[in-house]
Amino acid sequence: MAHTAHWVPLNVKHHGGLMWQRFTAYHFAQHITQASLAEGELRHAAASFPIGFTQTASGWQAVALLGLRDEQNLIVDSQGRWRAAYVPAALRSHPFGLHAEYPEKLCIDQHSPFVVARLDAEPFFNQHGELASFPQQVLAFLQQREAGCQRVAQQLDALANAKLLTPWQPEGYQGSAPLYQIDEPAWKALSAEQMGLFWQLGAVPLVYAQLISQRQLGVLRSLLQRPTTSPPEANASRPLSEWQEAFSSEERYQWPDPS
Structure with a gap:
């Protein structure tokens, strides 16, 4: 079921009794129309999705278009399977993320169904009340990704100042967020x-x-016509744990190995 992410910094006092589970499907992303992209993943994303540019209160960003209207993700089918060869790093790290107000702290999506109060899941903290080993690796992963997003923002700012960006209305796009493209x-x-x-x-x-x-863009439009309950494609049949390592050849964007 779709939900709105609510990022809060991990705190042993408030979250010490909670654990987290690795997701096995992408239902959590069914409402996500755009995913921000870091510098190192642009070439991977360009082979799977249209890339547009958006300007927010915090600056420019490059985004992968996953749907053509708000609250639509054409890449996730009704069974939560991912229907593309690449998964943006921002989605691979669920239920973890960063918040602009807490850049040095690992955050969790407090609304995620993968944050649980059960003992058969993975711990956020070790016996000393510090981040467990794997969450520490996730924090480094996310901080590296954020640095890549900041480099993209700087590049887009320079392109905009040189008047090399122009408004973009892709055919069939009905989203509320204005898009820009290279002139x-x-x-x-x-x-x-x-x-x-x-x-x-x-x-x-x-x-x-x-x-x-x-x-x-043609891929997105074709997915509009494709049944969302179609049999899984070849790459969608792989275990998700294999995907998370295979989707990027860049070491900096690989999902850390818990071992």
Whole structure:
């Protein structure tokens, strides 16, 4: 059942009696239309989803479009199976996350069904009241991802200041969040010197990931026509524990091994 994430920092006083479970399906993401992307996962995402840019109160971000209207995720079927080759890192880490007000603390989605008060799950804390080993690794994973998101924000800010972003209304898109794309004619008109500055900033891969990813709009539109209860595809039949390691070739975005 869909729910709204409510991030709270882990605290042994309030959460010492709770544990967490690894999810086995993506029902929790059925209402998530956009997933923010970090720098290191752009090329993986571009092969699976359209990438757009959004501007929020906290700055620019690159997002994977998972649906064409609010509260819609076409990538998750009715049985919670993920219907794409890549899962954004922001979703792989559920029920853990970060909150802007607590950048040094590991947070949990307090509304997640995978935060439980049972003894057969995995602990948040060790016997000393400190984060257990695996949650410590998750915190490092999320902080590395956040650093990648900040680099994307800086690159998009520079592109926006150079008037290289333009509003984007993909065919069939009915979401309430305004989208932006690379202004391709303006990008191609840059001088070699100007292009060199964006190379130095690391923004060129971001530009081409967004342009190339627009081909994936057809995938979303085709999923609108596909039954959500269709038999699982080849990659959807793998155990989820295998997926979480296989979905990224970048070590920094691999889900930590609990062993």
